[in-house]
Amino acid sequence: MQLKISKSTYRSILKSLISVALALVVTSVLFILTGANPVLAYYYMFVGAFGNFSLTVETLVRMTPILLVSLGLAVSFKCKVWNIGAEGQLYMGAMVGTIAAVSLGNTPVTLLISIALCILAGMAWAGIPALMKTHLGINEVITTFLMNYVAIYFVQWLIAFPFRSPDTLFPESAQLPAAAILPILVPSTRLHLGVLIAIFLAIPLVYLLMMRSTFGYKLKAVGENPEAAKYGGINIKRTMLMALVISGALAGLAGFFEVSGIQFRMRGSLSPGYGYTGIVVALLGQNNPIGVAISSIFIAAIYNGAFEVSRVLNQPQGIVDFIQGVLIIFVLSSESIMRFLEKKGVIKL
Amino acid sequence: MPLPLIFSTGIEEGLSKEASFSGGSEIDHFNDYALYVRGISKTFSNGVVANNDVTFGIIKGEVHALLGENGAGKTTLMKMLSGCLKPDRGEIYVNGVKTRISDPRKAVQLGIGMVHQHFTLIPTFTVAENIALVSSSSRKLELKAVEEKVRYVSKSLNFDIDPNTRIEELPVGARQKVEILRLLCQDVSILILDEPTSVLTPLEVEDFFRIIRQLKNDGKSVIIITHKVKEALSISDRITIMRGGKTILTIPSSQTTASELASYVVEGFIPSLKRVPTARGEPTLSVKGLFIKGDRGEMAVKGLDLSVHSGEIVGLAGVTGNGQKELVEALTGLRKVEAGSISLKTCDLANKPPNFVINSGISYIPEDRMRRGVILGMTISENLALKRIDKEPYSKNMLIDKEALDKSAKELISIFGIKASDPCATAGSLSGGNIQKLIVARELTNGPNIVIAEQPTAGLDVKASEAVHQKLLDLKTKGAAILLISADLDEIMKLSDRVLIVFGGKIVGEFSSDALDMEKLSKLMLGSE
Numbered sequence: 001m002q003l004k005i006s007k008s009t010y011r012s013i014l015k016s017l018i019s020v021a022l023a024l025v026v027t028s029v030l031f032i033l034t035g036a037n038p039v040l041a042y043y044y045m046f047v048g049a050f051g052n053f054s055l056t057v058e059t060l061v062r063m064t065p066i067l068l069v070s071l072g073l074a075v076s077f078k079c080k081v082w083n084i085g086a087e088g089q090l091y092m093g094a095m096v097g098t099i100a101a102v103s104l105g106n107t108p109v110t111l112l113i114s115i116a117l118c119i120l121a122g123m124a125w126a127g128i129p130a131l132m133k134t135h136l137g138i139n140e141v142i143t144t145f146l147m148n149y150v151a152i153y154f155v156q157w158l159i160a161f162p163f164r165s166p167d168t169l170f171p172e173s174a175q176l177p178a179a180a181i182l183p184i185l186v187p188s189t190r191l192h193l194g195v196l197i198a199i200f201l202a203i204p205l206v207y208l209l210m211m212r213s214t215f216g217y218k219l220k221a222v223g224e225n226p227e228a229a230k231y232g233g234i235n236i237k238r239t240m241l242m243a244l245v246i247s248g249a250l251a252g253l254a255g256f257f258e259v260s261g262i263q264f265r266m267r268g269s270l271s272p273g274y275g276y277t278g279i280v281v282a283l284l285g286q287n288n289p290i291g292v293a294i295s296s297i298f299i300a301a302i303y304n305g306a307f308e309v310s311r312v313l314n315q316p317q318g319i320v321d322f323i324q325g326v327l328i329i330f331v332l333s334s335e336s337i338m339r340f341l342e343k344k345g346v347i348k349l
Numbered sequence: 350m351p352l353p354l355i356f357s358t359g360i361e362e363g364l365s366k367e368a369s370f371s372g373g374s375e376i377d378h379f380n381d382y383a384l385y386v387r388g389i390s391k392t393f394s395n396g397v398v399a400n401n402d403v404t405f406g407i408i409k410g411e412v413h414a415l416l417g418e419n420g421a422g423k424t425t426l427m428k429m430l431s432g433c434l435k436p437d438r439g440e441i442y443v444n445g446v447k448t449r450i451s452d453p454r455k456a457v458q459l460g461i462g463m464v465h466q467h468f469t470l471i472p473t474f475t476v477a478e479n480i481a482l483v484s485s486s487s488r489k490l491e492l493k494a495v496e497e498k499v500r501y502v503s504k505s506l507n508f509d510i511d512p513n514t515r516i517e518e519l520p521v522g523a524r525q526k527v528e529i530l531r532l533l534c535q536d537v538s539i540l541i542l543d544e545p546t547s548v549l550t551p552l553e554v555e556d557f558f559r560i561i562r563q564l565k566n567d568g569k570s571v572i573i574i575t576h577k578v579k580e581a582l583s584i585s586d587r588i589t590i591m592r593g594g595k596t597i598l599t600i601p602s603s604q605t606t607a608s609e610l611a612s613y614v615v616e617g618f619i620p621s622l623k624r625v626p627t628a629r630g631e632p633t634l635s636v637k638g639l640f641i642k643g644d645r646g647e648m649a650v651k652g653l654d655l656s657v658h659s660g661e662i663v664g665l666a667g668v669t670g671n672g673q674k675e676l677v678e679a680l681t682g683l684r685k686v687e688a689g690s691i692s693l694k695t696c697d698l699a700n701k702p703p704n705f706v707i708n709s710g711i712s713y714i715p716e717d718r719m720r721r722g723v724i725l726g727m728t729i730s731e732n733l734a735l736k737r738i739d740k741e742p743y744s745k746n747m748l749i750d751k752e753a754l755d756k757s758a759k760e761l762i763s764i765f766g767i768k769a770s771d772p773c774a775t776a777g778s779l780s781g782g783n784i785q786k787l788i789v790a791r792e793l794t795n796g797p798n799i800v801i802a803e804q805p806t807a808g809l810d811v812k813a814s815e816a817v818h819q820k821l822l823d824l825k826t827k828g829a830a831i832l833l834i835s836a837d838l839d840e841i842m843k844l845s846d847r848v849l850i851v852f853g854g855k856i857v858g859e860f861s862s863d864a865l866d867m868e869k870l871s872k873l874m875l876g877s878e
Contacts, residue, residue, distance in 0.1 A: 212748050213749065214739055214748070214749055217749060221727065221735070224727060225725070225726070227721050228720070228723060228724045230683065231703060231721045233703045233704035233707040234704075235702070235704065
């Protein structure tokens with residue numbers, strides 16, 4: 001396979017780069033307003049993310065759940081099914097995986113079964129709004145979003161009462177058995193097996209699914225023109241259902257990897273909003289698996305870099321959310337910005 | 350009624366008639382014209398040169414036909430005169446005064462108004478409300494005054510239109526009258542009508558011509574955009590021919606013939622259709638007692654029966670909105686059947702999903718090609734494989750073979766003469782005519798049993814239309830059963846072995862193609878027999 005970058009691909013890349021640049025410029029204004037030098041701030045952000053080996057590993061660890069969630073969301077967004085519920089699907093996956101692992105104890109199949117069940121849980125939680133959409137015509141944006149709250153509070157209740165660890169004061173689950181913990185690949189870091197699975201298994205699989213398979217073709221057809229897709233004999237409802245369920249599966253997996261690779265217990269604060277961050281990443285990566293992968297590293301670097309910025313320059317941690325918010329605005333308006341620049345002759349393709 | 354020869358088959362050269370604008374004192378010249386344009390050019394943002402240095406004039410009180418193929422630039426030119434588009438270059442003179450037409454309102458102030466091919470009336474408003482929307486100059490809605498004016502103007506033209514009827518309750522022919530009324534209520538003196546007869550039945554066309562003559566007698570100038578030569582000849586005083594974005598010639602109708610005009614309209618040779626006599630075979634498609642609901646829950650098809658045999662083309666004639674759309678959607682699995690049966694030979698097709706219908710060998714060329722026939726954001730080769738993506742050689746084990754896709758696309762592009770730079774270009778980069786060629790290429794290959802062709806040549810130029818017609822005839826020779834649904838009666842008569850007339854969701858009449866009674870057919874189409 002030869003690598004050929006077409007004009008439209010080039011244009012898409014440029015669009016995302018412009019969005020990022022504009023978001024960083026707007027964030028610079030915020031830095032100036034809070035009395036920090038923006039150049040210095042971005043320098044510390046970079047150092048905080050990639051300054052040495054262990055910081056780089058930490059960024060990859062941070063990237064893993066974001067990558068898994070956003071790869072799934074890219075599948076869903078490709079056929080214009082707007083899954084806003086990855087956060088809830090992530091929590092349900094993590095919870096079910098944890099329950100399975102704790103109940104099974106140390107057996108050779110504990111990890112495999114837990115992974116399988118966390119994926120199924122994510123699929124099931126996404127399957128409910130999917131069926132509501134295809135069979136009752138209920139808008140998935142509302143159902144998936146509201147089901148996040150149901151999932152998060154349900155999980156909090158589970159770890160506060162039925163599955164509360166007997167040996168801690170906080171509402172959290174019991175520690176996972178050793179057999180359910182993802183092996184660490186480099187000693188004295190947190191580089192767990194899940195990171196490798198996400199990079200070397202999830203990216204190629206999703207790429208194959210979206211870019212090479214007939215399912216990917218159908219996803220695109222349904223997203224671009226459902227009327228023509230139906231006319232062409234594509235089962236629209238099944239395609240949409242599958243898309244949502246696949247995104248749920250990857251979110252569920254992301255959740256359990258956080259438990260079994262990082263936290264080792266199910267906690268109410270498992271995710272700092274990876275399910276929502278995934279939306280930004282999928283949009284920034286324009287639903288292309290490679291684009292999504294690159295965007296995931298970028299957002300993970302901002303997450304980790306922001307710690308350094310707040311430590312050294314005494315800036316608020318909320319900078320992460322600020323950049324994400326600004327990014328969403330620019331990504332969503334990037335097509336108009338691009339057209340404006342083309343009209344003015346600033347960009348010629 | 351004999352069919353007149355519409356197009357000659359050769360080019361008649363050496364005709365000495367030149368465009369009548371050359372020479373003479375120019376200022377005097379303008380004063381003879383109600384409207385005169387010079388050097389008008391328009392290039393669209395997608396690079397299409399729609400008008401290139403066009404010169405055109407209309408005399409006060411004449412009926413002027415603007416004749417040309419689809420895509421010749423007729424509509425673009427008229428949209429610039431009615432303020433809907435802005436020319437890149439060129440001058441416009443109204444009654445000898447140089448002017449700029451910035452928007453439709455300005456055009457109406459200058460006395461120029463246009464009836465678009467797709468009507469611009471609001472269906473849920475009444476006639477008077479629609480007219481008040483554009484004609485009242487103050488902020489206050491003076492509905493009573495408008496009603497009075499509508500009644501007055503309507504009466505003067507012998508229109509039987511109640512200003513308080515809602516548009517959606519009116520048939521298409523009456524809506525067109527409302528469009529004309531709307532212009533007259535705004536005191537327009539130059540009326541531009543874009544393909545006005547394309548929505549009318551033959552009887553309605555006669556009535557329409559009467560209206561045009563009366564408008565002329567009232568001193569109005571009328572420009573009729575048309576691609577039909579005989580129509581231009583029968584109604585207009587003068588004819589201007591456009592081709593490839595240029596005005597080729599202006600000529601008085603009395604000094605020309607249909608074949609001469611046709612030779613100017615179309616550049617190059619048009620192959621005549623090759624008909625091979627085909628024996629009618631077994632019934633392939635049969636529909637019995639079909640009931641289908643329309644979009645608003647009303648019963649749109651009420652007990653319809655029809656059959657199409659192999660080796661035969663059946664034309665379904667009828668005014669739009671008599672259940673054709675619902676019938677076609679039910680046949681192709683896109684709409685639910687309430688009662689009745691659809692069978693392909695012995696296989697039941699009613700309420701089967703589209704995929705099942707496709708796999709049974711039913712091809713469908715949809716009327717709404719942009720919305721249904723093609724996915725603009727996907728590539729040409731992907732679009733050509735739309736209905737067969739799950740089959741070899743396009744895919745194996747759920748993985749797409751991109752090379753097979755492109756190879757087959759390249760073949761179809763050359764066979765069907767699709768003007769495309771690259772099979773990997775998006776379908777959205779093609780022109781409307783080439784998009785239709787793409788759809789036809791997809792639907793008419795792979796030996797379909799049944800072809801359902803819905804307005805298959807609407808918007809195509811003469812050569813492309815002939816190619817589609819030839820392809821349909823070839824398939825018929827090979828034993829396919831073809832159901833042709835068209836608003837263009839000429840097309841139906843040209844191709845069909847049998848003509849069925851649909852009215853009110855039922856088949857109300859049947860003619861063999863060699864025993865057509867046009868008057869009876871028209872009456873059946875209007876439900877008056």
